[in-house]
Amino acid sequence: MSQHTHEPSGAAGGPLTVAILAGGLSHERDVSLRSGRRVAGVLRDQGVHVEVLDVDSSLIPTLEAMRPDVVWPLVHGSTGEDGSLQDLLSLLGVPFVGTDATGCRRASLKPVAKSLLAAVGVATPVHVALPQALFREVGAQRVLAAVVARLGLPLVVKPAGGGSALGVTVVTDARELPEAMVDCFAYGDVALIERAVSGTEVAVSVVDTGDGPRALPPVEIVTDGPYDYDARYNAGRSEYFVPARLDDPGAAAVADLAVTVHTTLGLRHLSRTDMILDEAGTAWFLDANVAPGMTETSLFPQAAQAAGHPEQLYLAIVRAALAG
Known part of the structure; x- marks a missing residue:
């Protein structure tokens, strides 16, 4: 049940309406659907009218009929993160959560992201x-x-x-x-x-709801074996520490790296950076994510929970997208 006495209002004065895009045809379809359902539940609890739409041949007519205030793309993998879905939403003139197409291309092509970040002094493995x-x-x-x-x-x-x-x-x-x-x-x-770089595996999420990018509490990942697909999405394979068990200089280093990645790659609203903090205290950039997973075991929701009031944070992200 919503704990709010009034519904958040959209651009036209009616209830705020959000279309979440989930599914698609990538290898990560199942994870995307789980992410979409979870975010939809959080927003509905805030009084937002939400529909979860698959990315298929009915998407464009459905969006045109629905006329949502904001679209939140939660399609993981190729078309969801390589800028193509963002280009489509821009063509349709719909405000959307997350990075624009150009930033998505910078981040999703890992060699490009690494080159851009190395140029500003970020450590990244050879x-x-x-x-x-x-x-x-x-x-x-x-x-x-x-x-x-x-x-x-x-x-x-x-x-x-x-x-x-x-x-x-x-x-x-x-x-x-x-x-x-x-x-x-x-x-x-x-x-x-x-x-390969050895050290503590850390994921740091960044949000910017209009007052500049800030790092959420870091999540430390300890895995039985490699942190692969199975370890990410099947409970029990991985142990998470939120906030990560880091000293003050280490915590500052990982937060600084995540904000640097977000700004250097031109990311928007939310992102997640995966990194390794080595014994010398150097944070090594591995990967930037423009559509971080939002499932029960995903890293962004864990960080949002640790920061407090995650439901308000998700609503603030939607409002930031609506504000342009």
């Missing part, structure tokens, strides 16, 4: 980005031998786009590299291969 076609043209064995010779071991192999740790492998032995590449190329045409 890496190469290699398309599948190159392996066919030059010969996989020689390319992989050069990778190991240059970057050393252990390595992390991941698709250059996408999320939810799909197609990600930690390689500790060069003999594991060919299989890791096959797994990676199942999710994208370009592989990002980077030197």
Whole structure:
């Protein structure tokens, strides 16, 4: 039940209406649907009129008929985070939560994001980005031998786009590299291969509801094995500490990095940065997320909960989108 005596009002003076986009055709469809349902529930408890829409051939006519005040895209993976859905919403003239298309492209292409952040002094692991076609043209064995010779071991192999740790492998032995590449190329045409950094795995969410970006409490992730898709979305594989068990300089370093990522990549309203804090106190940038997961085990909701009044934060994000 809503605990509010009045409903939040939309642009036309009626109740605030939000269309949440979830699902789509990416490998992360199930996670997206769970995220959408969860955010819808939080907003409905605040008196917002919410409809959850799938991204399919009925989307445009449904949006045109519904005329929502704000659209909240919660489609994870390719079309949800690569700027294409944001371009579509801009074409339709609908205010939407999250980063615009240009910022999405900067963030979702991991090699591009890493280059932009390295240019402003952010630490990010040494890496190469290699398309599948190159392996066919030059010969996989020689390319992989050069990778190991240059970057050393252990390595992390991941698709250059996408999320939810799909197609990600930690390689500790060069003999594991060919299989890791096959797994990676199942999710994208370009592989990002980077030197593994050891330390504390931390995710820091950033919100900006109109008064500048601020970091939410950091979430520390301790996993039985790699923090892969299964560890992220199946309860019990991972343990989370919110706020993360960091000393003051460490907490400041991870918050600073997340805000730097948000501003440097031109992100909007909300983002999540994944990083490693090493023993020397350096925060290493791994990945930026423009449509962070919102399921029960996702990191953004845990950070919002720790910051207090998460339902008010979600409503403030919607209001920021409505305000442009």
